[in-house]
Amino acid sequence: MTDTTPTTESDDTLPLQQDRLWRDERWTARIIKNEEDDGWAVEMTRHGDPEPALVGPWTMGRDKKNPKPLDGPAFSTLVKTAAEVIRRHEQQLHATLNRSVTVSAGERRIRVTLAIVPDEDNPSATLSAFDEADDSELARVNVPASFKLSATSASAWIDADFARPR
Known part of the structure; x- marks a missing residue:
């Protein structure tokens, strides 16, 4: 997949849709090499947050070597999951x-x-x-x-x- 919006390296808030990097106005999904094994992971970071809200395993592609590309439905699911993680963390902090x-x-x-x-x-x-x-x-x-x-x-x-x- 190619970029849908021209960007510059300094502009990390414009929407972007690439095989290993998706970004909207609030979230960035990035596929990264899993340091624990030979696989891949995905990290979801809310814009403005210093750390990812969610890091999890990512599916291998058909060649069993490279990661499966990100797509719209996967990005939407990741956004919902990461937002739920943040919501639960905030509820726990409030309760504490x-x-x-x-x-x-x-x-x-x-x-x-x-x-x-x-x-x-x-x-x-x-x-x-x-x-x-x-x-x-x-x-x-x-x-x-x-x-x-x-x-x-x-x-x-x-x-x-x-x-x-x-």
Whole structure:
């Protein structure tokens, strides 16, 4: 297959369709030599990301020596798969950085959340309490990013009248 759009080496955002390289406005698929064996691999990189979102094996061509050329359906499938990998990674990161527990305090149910802001130099976190009946915020304090939220720590914070945990 040949290029469908003229490009220059410095322009890596224009659409391109070659046997071993496909690119659209958001993604680049590149067939590369698999360093692990004699086969081929494909890497999918979202534009602007430093690393590929997906690297996987690629099918050999009919000559059993060269890779099968990329085509439109394969590129579409790779885009969907790579986007799903990124989506799942983002969900996992969100779940790691945002925790929530609900505890009983007297006659009320209180939802306590911990939101961590990752930062290499100065990570931080916010501990918040919400009345489950009307979702009103009862308290909010800054805590170390290392704070461990559990039902026990949430209850202790509530019992201390929402004083900043040490």
